[in-house]
Amino acid sequence: MDLNSHHGTGVSLARASAVETDNEPALAAWLPDESLGREDHLLINPGSLYTEPVPEFYLEMRRRVDEWFRERGLAKTAPASQVFKCFLFFGISLATYVLVITETVPRWAMLPLCMVSGMSLFVFAMSVAHDACHGATSSRRWANKLACHAYDLAGVSSYITNIDHMRGHHRAPNVDGIDVAIGSDVKPTFRLHPEVPYHHWHYLQHLYFPFAYAVSTLHKWFILDYAEIVADRWGLRSRNPKKVLLALSFKALTLFWALILPLMVMHVRWWQVLLGIVAFHLLPGLLVGLTFQLTHISEGNAFPSMGNDGRLHTSRALHTLETNLDIMPKARWLNWLSCGLTLHVSHHLFPEIAHTYLPDIAPIIEKTAAEYGVPYHKRISLMDALGAHYRLLKHFGQTPRADYAR
Numbered sequence: 001m002d003l004n005s006h007h008g009t010g011v012s013l014a015r016a017s018a019v020e021t022d023n024e025p026a027l028a029a030w031l032p033d034e035s036l037g038r039e040d041h042l043l044i045n046p047g048s049l050y051t052e053p054v055p056e057f058y059l060e061m062r063r064r065v066d067e068w069f070r071e072r073g074l075a076k077t078a079p080a081s082q083v084f085k086c087f088l089f090f091g092i093s094l095a096t097y098v099l100v101i102t103e104t105v106p107r108w109a110m111l112p113l114c115m116v117s118g119m120s121l122f123v124f125a126m127s128v129a130h131d132a133c134h135g136a137t138s139s140r141r142w143a144n145k146l147a148c149h150a151y152d153l154a155g156v157s158s159y160i161t162n163i164d165h166m167r168g169h170h171r172a173p174n175v176d177g178i179d180v181a182i183g184s185d186v187k188p189t190f191r192l193h194p195e196v197p198y199h200h201w202h203y204l205q206h207l208y209f210p211f212a213y214a215v216s217t218l219h220k221w222f223i224l225d226y227a228e229i230v231a232d233r234w235g236l237r238s239r240n241p242k243k244v245l246l247a248l249s250f251k252a253l254t255l256f257w258a259l260i261l262p263l264m265v266m267h268v269r270w271w272q273v274l275l276g277i278v279a280f281h282l283l284p285g286l287l288v289g290l291t292f293q294l295t296h297i298s299e300g301n302a303f304p305s306m307g308n309d310g311r312l313h314t315s316r317a318l319h320t321l322e323t324n325l326d327i328m329p330k331a332r333w334l335n336w337l338s339c340g341l342t343l344h345v346s347h348h349l350f351p352e353i354a355h356t357y358l359p360d361i362a363p364i365i366e367k368t369a370a371e372y373g374v375p376y377h378k379r380i381s382l383m384d385a386l387g388a389h390y391r392l393l394k395h396f397g398q399t400p401r402a403d404y405a406r
């Protein structure tokens with residue numbers, strides 16, 4: 001079955017229900033690396049996790065979105081401008097890195113340039129790798145697989161990140177036990193779900209979150225990827241040792257250019273190199289942490305729990321609407337810089353669409369949701385989104401047994 005079609009009117013009702021029941025055997029051997037842009041597709045009900053079938057409102061949204069692309073003769077994959085953005089930011093990152101490591105610039109300029117270099121490297125990676133893991137960067141499978149390696153060039157294992165992202169996030173956002181972004185990735189630093197055990201430091205989580213987010217990519221570089229390999233999360237080590245070896249090779253390459261090479265060629269102390277690495281991560285850490293968390297952990301979003309049968313008693317499309325948020329849907333500059341992370345309702349509903357087009361389809365989603373009487377969450381300013389995030393962090397941190405489902 002081809003769920004990765006980039007043209008046409010989408011999937012019919014009959015076909016949609018077939019997808020619901022037919023996908024079980026394929027999912028048994030599921031690892032996202034072999035299935036770019038499949039299990040994250042909203043017509044799939046992975047492991048029959050959701051009790052309800054694909055709702056009518058979602059099929060109508062798909063029909064209208066497909067029509068928007070057909071009328072304009074556009075593919076849903078990344079346009080040339082998105083690929084240009086990827087190369088532009090890689091160029092900025094490389095140029096600033098070379099300026100620092102060759103000590104061409106004065107000492108005072110080095111840390112700011114490290115910050116620019118780090119930010120640019122992560123925007124480069126997010127420009128193509130995130131869409132690619134959903135099969136949305138190119139219509140060619142090999143090109144998506146290649147684009148995923150932009151993560152590896154940025155020091156983040158694409159193999160581990162893609163598994164976490166699709167199996168441990170897109171499958172069921174904001175559900176404890178499935179979504180690693182509210183669970184194992186952030187425990188015990190944060191309490192982001194009513195079922196997560198309470199610790200006394202959570203009382204201050206609404207105050208320390210910016211500092212924790214600022215080091216999130218640093219944490220991913222040096223701790224999280226390795227910890228997942230050691231823990232064999234998702235069976236990623238035991239099921240595919242070759243991919244783990246490739247992931248570790250890329251991690252070694254990162255250690256070389258970020259740590260060993262500067263220590264070898266620069267006339268600086270070791271702690272100054274470490275300071276440079278920290279500076280390198282501050283902006284991308286904040287960008288990734290804030291955009292990702294603000295769209296899920298937000299006042300008004302739902303934090304459902306699985307039923308006693310281990311299933312979610314809703315449809316996947318409705319769950320997606322209830323657990324996501326679009327921030328400033330009309331601000332193309334924000335979508336451009338965040339590589340689509342600020343339009344999370346749109347992305348989770350249509351992960352097979354490149355992020356460049358999300359501001360175009362967000363109004364279609366909003367209008368259709370209003371017609372069908374289903375929720376569409378949006379915040380119209382960054383302060384508005386930040387306030388809703390802050391208040392919910394405070395609520396979860398100061399209400400040990402918070403009954404906050406939706």
Ligand SMILES: [Zn+2]
Pocket residue numbers: 130134165170347351
């Ligand atoms: Zn995604």
